[in-house]
Amino acid sequence: MIFFNVIRVVAWKDLLCEMRSRETISSMFFFALIVILVFSFSFSMDQQAARELIAGILWVAFAFTGIIGLGKSFSAELQNDCLEYLQMSPAPKGAIYLGKVAANLLFIVTAEVILFPMFVIFFNLDVVEDLPVLLLIFFLATLGLSTVGTLFSAMTVQIRAREVMLPILLLPLAVPVMIAAVEATRGALNGNPLALYRHWIELLVVFDVVFTVVSFWVVELILDS
Amino acid sequence: MVAIRGLHISKSYGHYRILEDLSFEIAAGECYALFGPNGAGKTTLLRILATLHRPSAGRLEILGRDAIQEREVVREALLLLAHGSHLYDELNAVENLSFAMALRAASPTDREVKVALDQVGIGAFAELKVRYFSAGMKKRLAMAKAILAHPKVLLLDEPYTSLDETGMVIMNRYIQALLKEGASVVMATHDRIKSAEVADRAGVLTHGVLRPLTREDLKTCDLF
Amino acid sequence: MLNTIIRKLQRYKGWFGAAGGLCLGLGLYYGLVASPPDYYQGEVVRIMYVHVPLAHTSLLAYTVLFLGSLWYLWTRDPVVDNLCHAAAGLSVFFTAVALITGSIWAKPTWNTWWTWDARLVSFAVLFLILAGYLMLRTFIDDPEREARYAAVLAIVGFIDLPIVHFSVEWWRTLHQPLSISMRGVSISKEILIPLVLMGIGFSILFVYMLIVRTQMLYLSSLLNAKKGRLLSQVHLAKVEP
Numbered sequence: 001m002i003f004f005n006v007i008r009v010v011a012w013k014d015l016l017c018e019m020r021s022r023e024t025i026s027s028m029f030f031f032a033l034i035v036i037l038v039f040s041f042s043f044s045m046d047q048q049a050a051r052e053l054i055a056g057i058l059w060v061a062f063a064f065t066g067i068i069g070l071g072k073s074f075s076a077e078l079q080n081d082c083l084e085y086l087q088m089s090p091a092p093k094g095a096i097y098l099g100k101v102a103a104n105l106l107f108i109v110t111a112e113v114i115l116f117p118m119f120v121i122f123f124n125l126d127v128v129e130d131l132p133v134l135l136l137i138f139f140l141a142t143l144g145l146s147t148v149g150t151l152f153s154a155m156t157v158q159i160r161a162r163e164v165m166l167p168i169l170l171l172p173l174a175v176p177v178m179i180a181a182v183e184a185t186r187g188a189l190n191g192n193p194l195a196l197y198r199h200w201i202e203l204l205v206v207f208d209v210v211f212t213v214v215s216f217w218v219v220e221l222i223l224d225s
Numbered sequence: 226m227v228a229i230r231g232l233h234i235s236k237s238y239g240h241y242r243i244l245e246d247l248s249f250e251i252a253a254g255e256c257y258a259l260f261g262p263n264g265a266g267k268t269t270l271l272r273i274l275a276t277l278h279r280p281s282a283g284r285l286e287i288l289g290r291d292a293i294q295e296r297e298v299v300r301e302a303l304l305l306l307a308h309g310s311h312l313y314d315e316l317n318a319v320e321n322l323s324f325a326m327a328l329r330a331a332s333p334t335d336r337e338v339k340v341a342l343d344q345v346g347i348g349a350f351a352e353l354k355v356r357y358f359s360a361g362m363k364k365r366l367a368m369a370k371a372i373l374a375h376p377k378v379l380l381l382d383e384p385y386t387s388l389d390e391t392g393m394v395i396m397n398r399y400i401q402a403l404l405k406e407g408a409s410v411v412m413a414t415h416d417r418i419k420s421a422e423v424a425d426r427a428g429v430l431t432h433g434v435l436r437p438l439t440r441e442d443l444k445t446c447d448l449f
Numbered sequence: 450m451l452n453t454i455i456r457k458l459q460r461y462k463g464w465f466g467a468a469g470g471l472c473l474g475l476g477l478y479y480g481l482v483a484s485p486p487d488y489y490q491g492e493v494v495r496i497m498y499v500h501v502p503l504a505h506t507s508l509l510a511y512t513v514l515f516l517g518s519l520w521y522l523w524t525r526d527p528v529v530d531n532l533c534h535a536a537a538g539l540s541v542f543f544t545a546v547a548l549i550t551g552s553i554w555a556k557p558t559w560n561t562w563w564t565w566d567a568r569l570v571s572f573a574v575l576f577l578i579l580a581g582y583l584m585l586r587t588f589i590d591d592p593e594r595e596a597r598y599a600a601v602l603a604i605v606g607f608i609d610l611p612i613v614h615f616s617v618e619w620w621r622t623l624h625q626p627l628s629i630s631m632r633g634v635s636i637s638k639e640i641l642i643p644l645v646l647m648g649i650g651f652s653i654l655f656v657y658m659l660i661v662r663t664q665m666l667y668l669s670s671l672l673n674a675k676k677g678r679l680l681s682q683v684h685l686a687k688v689e690p
Contacts, residue, residue: 002330005327005330006327006328009324009327009328013313013316013324016315016316016320017313017315017316020315020354021315079313079314080309080310080311080312080313080314080363081307081308081309081310081311082309082311082312082313084277084305084307084309084311085311085325085328086328087277088275088276088277088300088303088305089300089325089328089329090297090298090300090301090328090329090330091328091329091330092297096328148605151601151605155585155598155601155602158594159585159588159589159598160588160589160590161588165581165584165585165588168577168581168584169581169585169602171577172574172577172578172581172606173578173605173606173609175570175574175613175616175617176609176612176613176615176616179616179617179620180616183620199619200619203612203615203616203619206612207612210608210612211605211608211609214604214605214608215605218601218604218605221522221597221598221600221601222597222598222601224296225276225277225278225279237674238590238591240673240676279593281593
């Protein structure tokens, strides 16, 4: 009972701070916008080439955008040493972690949902019928990035060179998420039948489950003494 | 009854030893003032007492429980008011208090919150974002947090800095009330006059060694 | 407990070195001189006698790192952390050499330096995780925290590796199957003898290097502790007129 209350309170606190400052979402949004622009300058694409490349471009943009959000998640706690209070409070560290994951998931998925129409416009895509599947893929892949990412955000915020270390630690571990997300997104965007790329979605689910459990289990070693 | 018992506590941090073989006992209802030059390890000792650091060696018992093995239980009775105010800039005073209390599984009523804010003299700023608070106001808000938390062991790191005269009086009045309830207070401070008003015992931490002081020492001699 | 084991082992570490050296020498003789060139691959196959054992040893090293990390979190013994640190350093070395030799072998055989094969990508990811592990260790000042964070990273990475392997394998089979695979090629005795010898040799060499490196890290941590002074004394010394 207290456990779920802590999850709710931590997520709500992050949400409230974000709604007032709009720091994370806006920086993620504009960063991703710049990534889209750079990509469209770098490759001059017709619609056929765009179909092939778009899934990759989409997830490169989303991954780096996500890293910005994940990094901010715990570096915001450094203000007034709030992290110290989280560490010494009797609240279960796993609950604090899950609250943070929930907030990060919400922020990053929101940014993705805002950004996706931009991709559709810039790269002349037509995606209407597969939208629910795409949203499911966004959700599952972002959850995968958030579980591991939040863990490493908690770790790197307490060391030197934290801005560099988060992507260095996170991206190699997130290789399965990236591959599965790109392949599944490509399948959905090309309008393939679901059976052809369903195994990628299943892989995302497996990754999410495994790393939610593992991170939940080890996060106490990161947040506690 | 002994509230805090440290046995042969030492702490190294990288190449440096901060604390060496400290043993001490602090009773329930007692206020202990900790003096020492900058870099003597006062904050480190408080952070060890707050279960934020593990001692490199030694044993720490708080309220009869091992502070390392049973830290979840110990933490429910502990509160540290540190240099950082542990407040979120984007939340207002009331939201900050209710968040901090929710993590301690406490849910004070609106009335209790209002009383606490009035007690520390910032009742008028209840709805103001902490972003616009001055350092002294943040300190007062942190004090309100302690009032709501009812800790059995209160750890204070430089409680008087950035507080004005009234603030210091409120702080001391609060400490005395807490001591009457049977809680223990440990403070690291440089303010001999203000701390002498509440402290039952005092000690100086130099060269990693804790040396006891009498009440007379506090007023007269050169501490370090 | 580990202290006594390591102390016992290090007394005989010379024998490990000698045994490893002997196996490697014999293996190299069989591999380079005694065995015939491969029917398909020609002389190039001889790189395999170094490459395959190296790759296996790097996985062995990571397994030691994983088990050591679990052990460290259980006991919080700094010597176990030294062992983990040593295993990580060796693993990154073996992985790097395995990747390089693999690349050299791939050029004449597959006519490319690099291909997105599941094993190759898994090893590249392994290398990146271990490089990140060693980097992480340099960015933390408190040795206790350094050991704890490093152990967590090692465990999370170890659990991730099979998932990486499977995902890359699925990904490749979707696009293009490998042009040449070792599968189906029956391994004859001439190939097996040097392979096994080199495998054993590298494993023993790894144990030898692990003991030496753990000892080295342990001694340097002792030295640091000896060097360390009370911060307040240092501070006061500067202030005195």
